[in-house]
Amino acid sequence: MMRPIWGIVARDVRLSLFRSESLALSLTFGVLVVLVFALAGDPTKLGEEAKSGVIWCGFAFSTVVTLTGSFRRERESGGMELMRLAGLSAEAIYIGKLISGFISSSASNLVIGAAGGVMLGLKADLGGLLRLCLIAALGTLGICVTGTLVAAISSELRGGEGLLVALLMPLLFPVVIASAKSFGLILLGEGLSLKWLGVEIAYAAMFLIISLLLFEEVIE
Amino acid sequence: MKLSVRDLGKSFGRKVVLRGVDLELEKGQAVCITGPNGAGKSTLIKILSTLLRPDRGEIRMDGENPFENPRIFRRRMGVVLHEPMLYPQLTARENLEYVCRIYGVDGKKAEEWLERVGLSEFAEERVEHLSEGMKQRLAIGRAMIHSPELLLLDEPFASLDARGVEMVIGLITEQVSRGGAAVITSHMSGLLEGVVSRTFQLQDGRLV
Numbered sequence: 001m002m003r004p005i006w007g008i009v010a011r012d013v014r015l016s017l018f019r020s021e022s023l024a025l026s027l028t029f030g031v032l033v034v035l036v037f038a039l040a041g042d043p044t045k046l047g048e049e050a051k052s053g054v055i056w057c058g059f060a061f062s063t064v065v066t067l068t069g070s071f072r073r074e075r076e077s078g079g080m081e082l083m084r085l086a087g088l089s090a091e092a093i094y095i096g097k098l099i100s101g102f103i104s105s106s107a108s109n110l111v112i113g114a115a116g117g118v119m120l121g122l123k124a125d126l127g128g129l130l131r132l133c134l135i136a137a138l139g140t141l142g143i144c145v146t147g148t149l150v151a152a153i154s155s156e157l158r159g160g161e162g163l164l165v166a167l168l169m170p171l172l173f174p175v176v177i178a179s180a181k182s183f184g185l186i187l188l189g190e191g192l193s194l195k196w197l198g199v200e201i202a203y204a205a206m207f208l209i210i211s212l213l214l215f216e217e218v219i220e
Numbered sequence: 221m222k223l224s225v226r227d228l229g230k231s232f233g234r235k236v237v238l239r240g241v242d243l244e245l246e247k248g249q250a251v252c253i254t255g256p257n258g259a260g261k262s263t264l265i266k267i268l269s270t271l272l273r274p275d276r277g278e279i280r281m282d283g284e285n286p287f288e289n290p291r292i293f294r295r296r297m298g299v300v301l302h303e304p305m306l307y308p309q310l311t312a313r314e315n316l317e318y319v320c321r322i323y324g325v326d327g328k329k330a331e332e333w334l335e336r337v338g339l340s341e342f343a344e345e346r347v348e349h350l351s352e353g354m355k356q357r358l359a360i361g362r363a364m365i366h367s368p369e370l371l372l373l374d375e376p377f378a379s380l381d382a383r384g385v386e387m388v389i390g391l392i393t394e395q396v397s398r399g400g401a402a403v404i405t406s407h408m409s410g411l412l413e414g415v416v417s418r419t420f421q422l423q424d425g426r427l428v
Contacts, residue, residue, distance in 0.1 A: 003321055003324055004321060004322045004324065006321065007318055007321025007322045008322070010318075010321075011307070011310070011314075011318045014310070014314075015307065015309055015310065019309035019310065019346075020309055073307070073309075076308075077303075077305065077306060077307045077308060078301070078303040078304070078305035078306075079305070079307065081271055081301070081303075081305060082305040082319070082322070082362075083322060084271065084290075084294065085269065085271070085294050085297065085299055085305075086294070086295065086319070086322040086323050087290075087291040087292065087294045087295035087323075088291075088322060089291065220290075
C-alpha cells in the first residue's frame, strides 16, 4: 500500500510545487490577504490576536487554492480514473492526496507566514517560533483533511470550484479559529494553549475518520 | 480472462445508449466493435472497465461480477479511453514511472515501454509538448505496462500515423498470442483483419 501512496505524493508534490501555476497562485492569494491588512492601517496598532486572524485567513485561502488546483489537475488529466483503474483503494488515494496537499500547502504557508511576520511586525523567540510552527502544521493538516474530501466531491460537479469554497469554508471555521486563537496566545507570550491544541487535534482526527469512511463513495 | 456480457443496458437521462449488449470473449481472443459516433462504443468500454455502472444486464469476468470487487478486476485490465490519462506537465518518462509505482510493477518497465512505443528519444519531453499521435502511443504503453489480461482500447488508432498503427496492431497481436484478450473499438476495423476473431457493429444499442 505504501508504494502507490508514495507514488501519488511524489507526483502531486512535483506538479504542485515545480510544474504548475499552483504554488504561485496560492502564494499570491495568501500574501495578498496579509498585505491588504498590513497596508490598510497601522499594523503596530493591531492586537496580536487580530494579527493571528489575518495570518490564518491567508493560510486558509492559500490551502484551499492548493487543494483546488490539485483536484483540477486530476480531473483534466483523468488522473482519478487512472488511480481507480490501478486498483488503488479509496483510502490509499485519499491518504496520498492528503499528504501531498499538506506538503504543498505547508510550503506556501511557510512563505506566507514569513511574509506576514515581517509585514505585521510579529515577534517571537525561538521557543515561540517552534510552537507557532507546530500550530501552523496542525491547522494546515486539519484544513487539508477536510479540504481533500470536499475538493474531491466538488471536482466531480459542475461549477465545482465555486461550490468547494461554499462547502468548505463553513466546515473550516473550527480549525481556523482554534489555530488563530492558539497563534494569538503564543504571540502574547502565554505559551501553548492545550485547549485550542486539543480542538485542532480532535478536528483533524474526526474529519480524518469521516473522510476515510466517505471517500470511496465520493470517487466511485 | 473469460468475459461474458448479457443484456447490458445504459441510458443517460432519456437517451438510451445501450439496449441489450451481449458479448462473449475467451482468452486469446480479440473483438472489434465499430459504429458511428455516439453509438455507445465508449460507454461500453467504460462499463467493461467498471468505471461506469450499467443500468441493467450482467457482466461476468471469470464467472464473477466485477462490480462486486472492482479493484481486483481493474488491475487485470489495461484501458485506453478518449482521454489519454496522462499528466501534461510531467515528462513521458515521469508519467510511466508514476504508473509503475501505482501498479506496483518494476520501474524499469517505464524505459522498456518507452522504447516499445517508439518514444525513447522523447522520454524527457513534457507530455503537453508531444503531438497527439505521440500521446496516444504513450497512453497505449501506459495501459499495457502491467501486462494486463484484458485490454480495452477505445479508438486506439486515433491520431496515429502509419508506423503508429502498425505498432499498435503488433501490440494487440502480441496480447492475443500470449493468451490475453482485447476489446477494441475503431472506425478502422479493416486494419484489424487477421488480428480479431470477430467484428461487431454497435447499432441501435445492440451488437450485430
